[in-house]
């Protein structure tokens with residue numbers, strides 16, 4: 001897409017945008033909130049796009065690709081580059097190995113630089129067998145009873161770190177499908193002990209300035225037990241492993257009604273929250289568009305993140321979308337997700353934090369609720385749009401993507417392709 005298309009799109013919306021912006025700036029001014037500070041913080045906030053989210057996902061029952069999907073790593077980088085050009089907030093890509101092995105690291109790096117993209121955390125994959133593998137992960141990887149299987153999984157994770165090093169990544173994300181599907185199948189203690197030992201071996205391979213992000217999930221693909229089922233187990237492992245190991249929260253990896261904002265607060269108090277995988281869900285790990293179902297929960301989570309970033313010594317966090325798009329154009333879905341994240345972040349910044357502190361101190365429950373909902377019910381869309389506009393991106397990314405018929409153009413270019421991975 002040319003910058004000219006974006007500029008002319010902005011010209012068409014600028015009048016309405018300006019009046020919306022004036023309204024919110026004025027409203028915030030009256031409350032003593034500096035809108036420019038909020039806009040600056042939004043501009044700095046970058047959400048990594050995973051290489052596997054650029055194509056249409058599916059369910060166990062079918063997949064309906066829409067065409068024009070990226071078939072190579074180069075094309076995936078171009079797609080993320082396009083998103084970043086439209087919203088100025090998708091300045092990083094997160095690779096999944098072996099789905100996206102960078103054959104020529106320098107070439108891939110310079111292509112990413114052309115689009116102002118950095119490489120975020122690299123992700124290992126021991127949840128499926130690769131064609132050339134000697135050992136099978138059918139009964140687990142890092143937790144496996146057989147040393148040869150564990151060693152293969154450990155070597156793979158070390159290889160992923162090496163790929164990441166070449167690209168300038170600074171973190172390894174480990175998500176394990178390991179667990180058991182039937183009672184009696186696995187010794188809980190031994191499985192966790194073996195997993196810790198394997199992680200410890202991988203940890204020893206981390207460069208000095210790297211992090212290891214340990215993800216958790218309560219069920220699926222195993223349905224009786226998962227070796228790292230919850231944040232407590234991840235925190236336990238991260239604490240034992242060392243300073244570079246941190247817990248990663250994936251919003252879809254909780255049992256229904258879990259108080260995720262409280263999990264965030266506790267992990268930040270412990271200075272052990274490493275990053276986020278954003279998505280939304282109604283039932284389980286639905287991997288739906290961020291903010292499509294529970295925008296208030298997302299706001300409450302961001303309240304804890306903003307407060308935690310101000311009040312604790314938790315290390316800098318990594319942000320990534322981890323979603324799957326079955327019925328939407330993946331690029332439109334990602335634009336919607338990033339927008340939802342930025343809206344929640346903006347709303348959390350305009351909370352009357354001092355008022356909330358006082359209300360809590362006085363046990364004034366009603367005021368505490370009023371204060372939070374006052375921020376949540378404020379329309380901050382113009383602030384997010386302004387942050388984009390100031391960086392030369394689109395006031396309304398989805399609108400310009402559609403009016404420029406971008407998907408049609410991608411289909412013309414690539415044909416009815418289906419993305420690799422997944």
Ligand SMILES: [Mn+2]
Pocket residue numbers: 175215250277322
């Ligand atoms: Mn995840």
